[in-house]
Every structure is written in structure tokens, then in C-alpha cells.
Amino acid sequence: MHIVDGALSGLVLASGAALAAGGVAYGLKKLDYDHLPQVGVLSAAFFVASYIHLPVGFSSVHLILNGLIGLALGWAAFPALLVALVLQAVFFGFGGFLVLGVNTFNIALPAVLMFYLCRHGITAASPKIAGIWGAVGGAGAVALTTFMVAGSLALSGEAFWLAAKATLIAHIPVMLVEGFVTAAAVLLIRKVKPEFLNISEDWQDA
Amino acid sequence: MPQFLEHSGTSWKGQRLKHAQSPIDRIDPRVRVIVAFLFALVVVSSSRFSVLLAGLGTALLLAGLAHLNFKRTLRRVVAMDMFMIFLVIMLPFTTPGEALFTLAGIPASTEGMMHAFQIALKANAVVLCLLSLVGTMSATTLGHALARLHVPDKLVHLLLFTVRYLDVIGQEYKRMRRAMQARAFVLRSDRHTWCSIGYLVGMLLVRSLERSERIADAMKCRGYNGRFYLLDEMVLTRPDFVFIPLCTLVLGALTGLSFI
Numbered sequence: 001m002h003i004v005d006g007a008l009s010g011l012v013l014a015s016g017a018a019l020a021a022g023g024v025a026y027g028l029k030k031l032d033y034d035h036l037p038q039v040g041v042l043s044a045a046f047f048v049a050s051y052i053h054l055p056v057g058f059s060s061v062h063l064i065l066n067g068l069i070g071l072a073l074g075w076a077a078f079p080a081l082l083v084a085l086v087l088q089a090v091f092f093g094f095g096g097f098l099v100l101g102v103n104t105f106n107i108a109l110p111a112v113l114m115f116y117l118c119r120h121g122i123t124a125a126s127p128k129i130a131g132i133w134g135a136v137g138g139a140g141a142v143a144l145t146t147f148m149v150a151g152s153l154a155l156s157g158e159a160f161w162l163a164a165k166a167t168l169i170a171h172i173p174v175m176l177v178e179g180f181v182t183a184a185a186v187l188l189i190r191k192v193k194p195e196f197l198n199i200s201e202d203w204q205d206a
Numbered sequence: 207m208p209q210f211l212e213h214s215g216t217s218w219k220g221q222r223l224k225h226a227q228s229p230i231d232r233i234d235p236r237v238r239v240i241v242a243f244l245f246a247l248v249v250v251s252s253s254r255f256s257v258l259l260a261g262l263g264t265a266l267l268l269a270g271l272a273h274l275n276f277k278r279t280l281r282r283v284v285a286m287d288m289f290m291i292f293l294v295i296m297l298p299f300t301t302p303g304e305a306l307f308t309l310a311g312i313p314a315s316t317e318g319m320m321h322a323f324q325i326a327l328k329a330n331a332v333v334l335c336l337l338s339l340v341g342t343m344s345a346t347t348l349g350h351a352l353a354r355l356h357v358p359d360k361l362v363h364l365l366l367f368t369v370r371y372l373d374v375i376g377q378e379y380k381r382m383r384r385a386m387q388a389r390a391f392v393l394r395s396d397r398h399t400w401c402s403i404g405y406l407v408g409m410l411l412v413r414s415l416e417r418s419e420r421i422a423d424a425m426k427c428r429g430y431n432g433r434f435y436l437l438d439e440m441v442l443t444r445p446d447f448v449f450i451p452l453c454t455l456v457l458g459a460l461t462g463l464s465f466i
Contacts, residue, residue, distance in 0.1 A: 005246060006332070040364050041414045055394060087345065093336065
């Protein structure tokens with residue numbers, strides 16, 4: 001899902017950076033100092049989880065989990081994902097420097113949208129309905145991110161249209177896997193620590 | 207994807223990763239972050255091959271100066287290249303222009319070829335520069351440098367927290383995976399695998415959350431009131447006064463070259 005430096009046009013880079021900065025600023029405003037350790041540790045957990053490679057057919061995909069990040073963190077997903085992307089770029093050489101804004105925005109905005117779309121669904125009384133909403137959150141976030149990545153490419157030049165379309169198709173299996181994984185994770189959290197999904201709402205509204 | 211190309215964040219070694227001492231280590235972290243940023247800006251905004259080649263040369267020089275571990279760096283750069291190859295490989299065929307050669311009846315244009323090479327050069331130059339200037343400092347130092355550069359407090363705290371607990375959570379993850387392996391769990395592409403991994407992720411989050419509560423309590427007990435005190439003073443020293451003019455010169459030359 002990372003775009004590398006050099007591919008996107010200046011305009012896309014600049015607007016991505018501006019939008020990401022806005023999102024991060026809002027996320028930081030909502031995040032109080034008491035919850036910093038919580039978001040920091042969860043962000044580390046997501047960093048670790050996002051490197052789980054799963055076999056799909058002959059190839060393998062790695063989880064992105066931005067749907068689950070959104071459900072767990074709400075707007076704090078923006079700073080948490082920025083931190084993760086900075087660490088990946090600087091210490092693993094994954095992604096680039098100037099595209100950090102675009103990458104953050106492309107991954108974090110779907111996370112926040114899924115938070116608003118699914119946060120009531122996953123607290124539904126019936127586990128089946130909650131699971132379905134979890135799957136919608138997981139698959140939806142990846143689908144949106146893919147569309148945004150494809151859009152960033154397409155906006156940067158017509159020559160990228162084919163690459164953008166290929167990105168969309170290549171990520172269909174990822175959406176499927178993410179849907180199942182997120183649904184299972186949501187169901188487990190509901191059973192083991194039901195206050196988890198409410199805790200984050202508590203301080204979101206505060 | 208071959209196993210050795212997979213980035214594995216679960217083996218995040220962060221602060222423990224050894225690298226050879228180098229002259230780069232003596233340069234102020236703030237200067238390194240800023241120079242890496244300016245370098246990326248200059249290289250990405252240029253579209254002349256002379257500049258891009260010179261940029262890649264500079265990045266290689268920096269990598270040599272930083273004594274980067276050759277194998278590790280190669281693995282990372284190759285991984286990134288594998289990642290963008292799908293993006294780049296289609297460009298010659300989708301860009302209209304003079305045909306260079308045809309493959310399966312589709313003409314590949316010279317312009318598209320040039321564009322593809324440009325992207326490859328830019329991406330590699332930026333990543334090499336980033337790895338050698340910023341990737342060689344410890345993550346904590348990076349956090350402090352960012353704080354000194356007036357990046358918002360909370361963001362820096364978040365970075366420091368994440369870095370501190372990456373290793374701990376990574377260990378936790380490995381422990382749980384080992385427990386699954388002991389019960390004969392094998393990754394396959396079926397629903398059972400996905401659900402089991404989902405439970406694994408969910409449990410990892412629950413444990414992390416509980417851990418973070420204990421951490422927060424322990425910190426409050428020691429008087430945490432919402433800020434970290436950065437005790438190290440970053441001052442420019444003699445190596446910086448050599449490095450800064452040198453970088454200004456190189457960056458200036460690169461910028462100048464793109465206008466000639």
C-alpha cells in the first residue's frame with residue numbers, strides 16, 4: 001500500500017501532506033495525555049500485527065488492519081499510523097520521505113471513516129451482526145485505501161491508469177482476508193474485553 | 207514472495223540493531239533529519255537524469271560514509287524495488303510516444319521508459335539517503351531530534367512509546383505464535399487460518415491494552431503528568447560545521463544542475 005517517492009506529482013504530494021497534517025492535528029487534539037500510553041502500546045501492537053504474512057493461493061499478503069485500527073483508536077488512528085509509517089520508512093526503507101503525507105492520509109482516513117460507520121454495529125447484541133460489521137470495517141477500510149492509492153496514482157498522470165487498475169484488482173484477496181481477520185478479532189475482543197471497544201468511545205466523546 | 211524478501215517487523219530490533227561506528231554518527235541528529243528532507247525535496251522535484259544520477263551517487267556516497275551494513279541495506283532496497291516494480295514496469299506501455307520496442311504487439315515508448323527509470327532512480331536515492339542519515343540513529347534519538355525541531359509534543363511522545371513497546375509486543379506475538387505452532391497450527395489459505403489469526407490479533411490487542419494500563423499506572427505512580435523531559439541538549443559541534451556547508455554545496459549544485 002505504500003507509494004514510493006518519485007512516482008506522484010507535486011500537487012498530489014502537497015495536498016496529501018496538507019490533508020494528513022490536518023488529520024494528525026485533529027487526532028492529537030482529541031488524544032489526551034492520559035491515553036498516550038494506551039495509544040502508543042496499541043500502535044506498537046498494530047505495527048507488529050501488520051507484518052503477519054498470510055498465504056493466499058500461490059502468493060502471500062500481509063495484513064494492513066487499518067479497519068481494526070480505526071475501530072480501536074478513532075481519530076487517534078491518524079497520529080498512530082503516521083508514527084508507524086515514519087518508523088517503516090526510516091528504519092526499513094519502506095515507502096519514502098515526501099510521500100509520508102499521502103501514505104498516511106490514504107491509510108488513516110478509511111480507518112476513521114470505518115470508525116464512524118461501524119462503531120455501533122460492532123456493539124450489537126447479536127454476535128453474528130457484530131461480526132458482519134467487523135468484516136465490513138476490515139474489508140471496507142482496505143477497499144477504500146486501495147481506491148485512494150489508485151486515485152493518487154491516477155491523479156498523478158494518465159500513464160498510471162493501468163497501474164491503478166492493477167492495484168485495485170491485486171487487493172481483492174487482501175480485502176477478503178482482512179474482512180475475516182477483523183471480524184474474528186472483533187468477536188474475540190467482545191467476548192474477552194467488552195469494555196475495549198467502549199473505552200475508546202468514552203474518551204472520543206470527552 | 208521468497209521468505210528472505212519479507213520484511214518482518216516481528217523481528218524489529220530497533221535499539222539493539224548494531225551498526226558500525228561512522229563519521230555520520232558524530233553529526234547532530236537534527237541536521238541529519240533536515241538534510242535528508244532537503245535531499246528528498248531536491249531529488250524528487252527534479253526531472254533531469256544528470257541530477258538524478260548525481261543524487262543517487264550522493265546517496266551511495268552517504269551510505270558508504272555511514273558504513274551501512276551491505277547485506278541488510280541491499281535486502282531493504284531490493285524489497286522496495288520489488289514493491290514498485292509493478293508500478294514502473296507498465297509505464298513504457300501506457301505512455302504514448304515514440305516506440306522503442308514492441309512486446310506481444312504492444313509498443314513500449316521511449317518516454318515511458320525514461321519516466322520509469324526516473325521513478326526508480328528517485329525512489330532509490332531517497333531511500334538510501336534516508337537509511338544512511340536517519341536510519342543510523344536510534345529511534346529514541348530520532349524522537350528527541352524531532353522534538354527539538356518543534357514537532358508536536360504528543361506526536362513525539364507517541365513515537366517514543368511505540369518504539370519502546372515494539373519489541374515487547376513483538377515478543378508477546380512470537381510467544382503466542384509459538385503456542386499455536388505447538389498445537390500444530392499451520393498457515394494455509396482457508397477460513398480457519400484467517401479466523402485463528404483474527405483471534406491472535408484480537409488477543410494481542412487485549413493483552414497490549416492491559417499492559418498499557420499497567421504502564422500508565424506505573425508512570426503515574428512515578429509522577430507522570432503528561433510530559434517527558436528531554437534531558438539531552440543538542441548542540442552543533444565541529445563535525446556539523448563541516449557537514450552543513452558541504453551539504454549546502456551539494457544540494458545547491460544539484461538544484462543548480464536541474465536548471466541548466
